[in-house]
Amino acid sequence: MKFKPETTYNAEEKIWYGHPKRSYFGEDLSIGEIIFREMKRHPKLIAQISDSENTLLTREELRFNSMRVASFMRRLGMVQTDIVGIIARNTTHIFAVAYACFFNGIAFHSLNITYEESTIGKLFDITKPRLIFCDGDEYEKVKAATIHRNVLIVTMRKHHKDSISIDKVLATPIEEDFKPAILEQGIDQTLAILCSSGTTGIPKAVTITNSRMILYFRDHMTTNDVMYTHSTLDWLSGLAITVNSGVYSSSRIIDDNLFDPARILRLIEKYKITWLSQTPAQMAMISHCKEFDRANLQSICSLIYGGGQCSREAQVLIRNRLGGDYLHSTYGCTESGSVSLNRNFDEKPNSVGRLIDGFKLKILNERGEALGPNEVGEISVDNGEHWPGYYGNPEETEKLRDIKQWFHSGDLGYMDDDGFLYIVGRKKDMLKYQNIMYYPNEIENLISQMPDVIDVCVFGIWTPHNGDEAAAAVVRKADSQITAEDVVDYVQHQTTVKYKQLNGGAIIVDDLMRSPNGKTNRAATKAYFINMMQRETE
Template sequence: MTAAWPWLKQYPKGIPAEIDLDEFPSIVSILESSCGKFKDKVAFENLGKTLRYRDIDRLSKAFACYLIHQCKLKKGDRIALMLPNVLQYPIAIFGALRAGLTVVNTNPMYTARELKHQLNDSGATAIVVLENFASVLQEVLADTKVNHVLVTGVGDMLGGFKGTLVNFMLRYVKKAVPAYRLPQAVSFTQALADGARHSLPSVEIQPGDIAFLQYTGGTTGVSKGAMLTHRNLVANMQQASAWIGHRADMGAEHIITALPLYHIFALTANCLVFMKFGAVNHLITNPRDMPGFVKSLSKIPFTCITGVNTLFNGLLNTPGFDQLDFTRFKFALGGGMAVQRAVAERWKKVTGCTLSEAYGLTETSPAVCMNPLDLPEYNGSIGVPVPSTEVCIQDEEGQQLATGEVGELCVRGPQVMKGYWQRPDETAKVIDKQGWLHTGDMAKMDEEGFFYIVDRKKDMILVSGFNVYPNEIEDVVAAHPGVLEVAAVGVPDEKSGEAVKLVIVKKDPALDAAGIKEFCRSHLTGYKQPRHIEFRTELPKSNVGKILRRELRDSATATR
């Protein structure tokens, strides 16, 4: 069957059709291998402070010992991490995994309601939280099963005067740490010191053990925890490593990690995959500060970067980015949302490097498809399936569709989740009896095996019986020189059922609705043209910068 897959012809030389699933039994085994091979090399950098692989080995071991000996946590217990991109993150994540625990990644920007749901749904009994968000935890702690709280400050791992200064500035000058009271809390640094006094017992970790409960965003209902096993994550690490292996050099890469590590994209693509390559992970704590982000990039000999379309667009529109040194730059990988052609073409012009689009989901650990990294230019596709992965297009009845036909993209492979935590009914809705994961994304495959996302099923706009896909509209409007960002949504319409509405952030202050409509008339057929146009100063986005169309739809409907 493998030989019949049309996409294998697009694989760059040296990339295998299948990966070795048995090379590493767990994420921990890859960590220990890398810490042995690259012990003297820098593993992570943040705010000017570096940790070498031997430091990560030592500190994560100390944290694992604290969890086992002091907290008395057992294999399979859940621990929540409520941290942005700081050095504490890799220490905590690897320490928890070495202790045999299941990590529950938690968005630091959660409201009290959202945090309470995730802690209770996961059954977490321990949490590591940045002090900036401890007041939110205080609100809900009594209503959860959490009885071990570890609190840390941004500067805690920076050491010396710098660490003290950073914490002082955030607490007392910028007032970024709201008052909180958690009398039972232990400081993260104290936990490391206490753990270092113990030896790490042998913890047998099986491939089928759950490494992460990775919660979906909850944008389509109650947030659910995808059970990602060690086998799932190891498989995806092997798949991604095979794909980038011909472009990445062992022990020589510098990866920019601006997307949050608590999100599956950066967790796997940056933290885990590049750990295997012995790379330096440069953690960007606040990428929304674009001038500060560009200033950081000017000091880093970066070779790779991952991001979403809004991140790349933001960098391109930040003064100084086009003056950076791109001589070492090897590749940029875009995912999380559709990469717009206008952004990709400008990215290539400024950096000299093709912006390669990839596709994945929380439920697939996440990589499903990737474009070859040696593409001469952006091609508008999400690429081809990574090794050991089957992808097909199905209709509403579950029948596989022919080349070129639009249907639901379905995935089968070792990276597909075990299921949703304690939700067998929800699991059965997305994973069928043949093992196909139904993604909810509308897509098509061309004759060469490249896949193209048309749009989300739930985002599709139905105008007088015609399907209108927001991605297409946004791609067109984003090419207008006066547009900074754009989102297209459907709103109720008496004549056509639904009509297209655009919500735009201006680049040119003189831009008006008439100019946009005239531009669209030149590039879109009648039923795809916008009937309504709204200008805003910003668009609602998720924690990784993905535009939240549902919020725009809801607000448009509420005002009608």
């Protein structure tokens, strides 16, 4: 058994420790300085290929473009306390914008393109960007959302007549003797601002620093790797691949199309992608599309997925096609970064792995007391790094991270005797049937074992007699004929306890309701279920 990364347990403290952090770069260097130097070291290597726009940039070309955008910002008089806004797809020049911000020590606040005008306005009212880069597709709503701020807007594609085109920005002469900025606050300074999932209201603005936690590939990323993620810059995975491909001189494949599993399979084969990041929903779609059985996946050396539950069937299908032990689940959150990684699917198939270097973890009961192995409680982690908190929101910051710098995740789980972490569910998702406590995740795991199920979401429907009756929304394979009754019957035959059965019923849906970052929105899916049930009774 290759139990890596390492995790040790202190029985007296009841704390698990990952391997001590290792640093491959000077601790005083910013992310921008590291990328700038590495780009100069490997100027002729391919930095990125856009399949949808049919463009190719070497690292030298991308560095020059980044310096031009950075010089444009400097000509505007922008300083390190300013913020740049981004709402854009993965087009050719958006990464020059990101690197330009890194070179200048200016944080960008990246929003999802699906956000409504009101959400954009509220989020940018928090960070107050002076300059916004967006696609022309979103220009009108971005302009309307920020009209009271009179910000400059640069469009990346489908240019609006009232915007500045990215081509004009790229015509800016590079500042003489250009050098990356020295960070005024060192590596504790904010690198980027992303958004929380927003499943319970307006997303919060999550700060990410210049610390080394974003460099989580450290020991195995090389210049021979070819990377791909469908995530844009408003996802932690999108930011991470942007940083890591720059630091480790790996090639990156990008495209700006809607997610299409067949297209992703073609990209893997066409470009011989070695490193792939996916959400569980994307994995399910890929493993169940008709092109999957014929696809060549032999180039992949690492497929990392996280952000939610993935069906066992999808995991097995993909793993069997990879030609090796290359499927790795991960756990973390935008605020703390990636916490754990599972490279032991055979031995620990339901685990999210052992702790990543530099992390420590404890499991807490409802009184805040640390628990031992195999005891379920709230997962609390410490990454040993400075975190500025939610931008402009000290109240929510204090709720998430305590005075001793521990993040309180709100996730429930446990560590086994080998130091592997298991997720049980969300603390707030706990349900009670006739005063008996249970978690939706328990029933979701059961339903996901049905061969025809791609994805599932379980929630509680409150009744005065029983309390929370479990109900499910199920996504089935395209060619499947399973019904809601089949799902209810399956659960009934798989569990003998009444409170874990689908007493609230089930429905078949084309897809679950999701937040902009692709995670299942349990509350919205529940609301859809209730609406459908009401329609049937009318």
